Amino acid sequence: MPQLTAADTPQAVDRFIAALDHPFKAEIAALRRAILEVDPAIAEGIKWNAPSWRTTDYFATTHLRDKSCLGLILHLGAKARTLPDGGLDIPDPTGLLKWLGKDRAKVEFHSADDLAAKLPALQAILRMWIGHL
16 A cells, blocks of 8 residues: 555545535445445545545545436556456446446446445445455
């Protein structure tokens, strides 16, 4: 993990969310809590100008540009990694992941109810995802 900065803290995320003007602000807070519940090794910070989560490297970042939904980008940090043929093997029985590449996927939430319905599947996916870091 690279050297941490003041942006790599829960306080930075608190400040960012407090100042955020986004129609899914409440859902962002709920998503934040749910991601942190997945594993005690998960920490948070502001990376790529958005709330992001890490263990040994950042693996998830909120996608805030689209105001019609809340997006979460799953990735393997900023560095290129050697991947198995075909990319990551992440079971997704509910079809939550929209693959953007061999090592990146997006999950979208369109309402508070949608977020609540998808959280158990997302948390299961995240437990597998962080095993690839």
